[in-house]
Structure formats: structure tokens, C-alpha cells
Amino acid sequence: MPADSPLIHMQQLMLRYPTGKIALSGLTLDITQGQFVYLVGESGAGKSSLLRMCYGGVRPTSGALNVQNTDMRSANPSRIRQLRRHTGIIFQDHRLLFSRTVFENVALPLRVQGWKTERLIPRVRKVLTYVGLADRLWSYPEALSGGEQQRVAIARAMTSNPAVILADEPTGNLDVDTASRVVDYLMALNRLGTTVIMATHDLHLLESHPGRVVQLHAGLLAGSAYS
Ligand SMILES: Nc1ncnc2c1ncn2[C@@H]1O[C@H](COP(=O)(O)OP(=O)(O)OP(=O)(O)O)[C@@H](O)[C@H]1O
Numbered sequence: 138m139p140a141d142s143p144l145i146h147m148q149q150l151m152l153r154y155p156t157g158k159i160a161l162s163g164l165t166l167d168i169t170q171g172q173f174v175y176l177v178g179e180s181g182a183g184k185s186s187l188l189r190m191c192y193g194g195v196r197p198t199s200g201a202l203n204v205q206n207t208d209m210r211s212a213n214p215s216r217i218r219q220l221r222r223h224t225g226i227i228f229q230d231h232r233l234l235f236s237r238t239v240f241e242n243v244a245l246p247l248r249v250q251g252w253k254t255e256r257l258i259p260r261v262r263k264v265l266t267y268v269g270l271a272d273r274l275w276s277y278p279e280a281l282s283g284g285e286q287q288r289v290a291i292a293r294a295m296t297s298n299p300a301v302i303l304a305d306e307p308t309g310n311l312d313v314d315t316a317s318r319v320v321d322y323l324m325a326l327n328r329l330g331t332t333v334i335m336a337t338h339d340l341h342l343l344e345s346h347p348g349r350v351v352q353l354h355a356g357l358l359a360g361s362a363y364s
């Protein structure tokens with residue numbers, strides 16, 4: 138693929154779940170490296186489904202989806218694993234492991250890649266410092282507020298220095314101020330070069346933190362503009 142090709146390329150992308158439900162019905166869209174993209178649209182519009190396809194959680198039914206030079210329709214499991222090493226994923230419910238310390242939660246993606254503890258500690262400390270939680274390394278998630286837990290999830294998503302962060306309603310459970318701070322962190326990462334795609338219903342963020350807005354409606358592209 139040529140160097141100037143988009144980081145994520147979709148052409149007539151379609152996803153039909155085994156239930157028969159068509160979540161995306163012909164999406165053509167390019168996302169270039171370095172963009173900060175909001176995915177908006179009504180509940181059921183297809184935002185989570187699109188993010189899921191971008192990390193190989195579900196395979197496209199037809200059309201083309203190319204993510205970081207990977208054809209997501211034909212990629213084998215080892216290629217998908219490799220892609221995920223360069224992808225940070227953040228969910229609304231953050232999915233932290235409550236039986237593990239903040240350190241272990243953030244270290245997890247690197248442990249999976251075989252990093253040894255001596256090498257892990259400075260890296261985990263660095264990303265937790267970045268999100269303002271260096272002093273909580275040995276806390277358990279239940280001792281943190283919702284916003285702090287979400288910042289741990291951001292730290293975990295950024296540990297392996299991903300090219301792309303996919304965030305599915307990362308501010309969904311947070312108050313307006315905390316949500317704004319979470320997006321501050323994502324935007325700061327974006328300024329350092331990470332492409333960020335974030336599904337959200339928090340439309341006020343589009344004004345306070347402008348970016349590219351991709352609007353989905355019933356599985357189709359309803360618009361793409363800058364806020
Ligand atoms: N695993 C699944 N199996 C079958 N249908 C699904 C599955 N996941 C989602 N859907 C359906 O696909 C459509 C798109 O769902 P999706 O979760 O992508 O929407 P969304 O835009 O993320 O909505 P929300 O804003 O509520 O999170 C919906 O009609 C949904 O019911």
C-alpha cells in the first residue's frame with residue numbers, strides 16, 4: 138500500500154450480524170493518520186459495530202475495510218493480534234480488572250507482548266503520570282472514582298504506543314467536567330500523532346473540543362464535517 142494511503146479505508150462496507158440485523162449498510166469513508174474523529178448518530182446507528190470491525194472483533198460481511206494496511210475481511214487471527222498491538226481500545230465501561238492493581242491493569246497489554254516486569258515499571262509509571270495517576274499505581278480500581286478509572290483505561294490503551302485509539306463512549310458514565318478532562322487527554326495524545334476515533338453521544342464535546350465529526354444514521358454515512 139502506498140505511504141499516503143489512508144490509515145483506515147472503507148468502501149461500501151457492510152456488516153450483517155448472524156441474527157440478520159444489518160448494522161452498517163454500505164459505508165464509504167477514509168480516515169487519515171493524525172485525525173481526531175467523533176462518531177455520532179442515534180442509538181443503533183452502527184457506531185460500536187464500526188469500531189468493533191476496526192479492531193477485528195467482528196468481520197465485515199461485504200465491501201472493503203482496510204485498517205493500518207490490514208484487510209479486515211481476510212486477516213487471519215495472528216494478523217489481527219498483531220494489529221491490536223498497535224491499537225488502543227477504550228470502552229464505556231472501561232473493563233478494568235478489579236482484582237488487579239492499577240499497575241497490573243495498565244501493564245496487561247505489554248505483558249501479553251512478553252515484556253518483563255523491570256521494563257514494564259518505567260513505562261507504566263510514565264503513562265500513569267501522563268493521566269495524573271502516578272500516585273495510584275498500587276491502588277485497586279474500586280478505590281478510584283469513575284473518572285479516575287476511565288483515565289486508567291486511557292493509560293492502558295496508550296501503554297503500547299498505539300497508532301490508533303478506538304474509544305467507544307469513553308465519557309458515557311462521567312459528569313461534564315470529568316468527561317471534558319478525559320477528552321483533553323485523548324486530544325493531547327492526538328496532538329502527539331495518535332489517530333483517535335471516538336463514538337459519543339456527548340454533543341457538547343464537539344464544541345468544546347473540535348474535531349472531525351462523522352455522522353452515522355441507520356448504518357449509513359449521514360455526514361462528515363469539522364466541528
Ligand atoms: N452482537 C450483535 N448481534 C446482533 N445485532 C447487533 C449486535 N450488536 C449490535 N447489533 C445491532 O446492530 C445495530 C447497530 O448497533 P451498534 O451497537 O453498532 O449501535 P450504536 O450506534 O453503537 O448504538 P449506541 O449509541 O446505543 O451504542 C443495532 O440495531 C443493534 O441492535
Ligand SMILES: [Mg+2]
Nearest residue numbers: 184185186336
Ligand atoms: Mg454503541
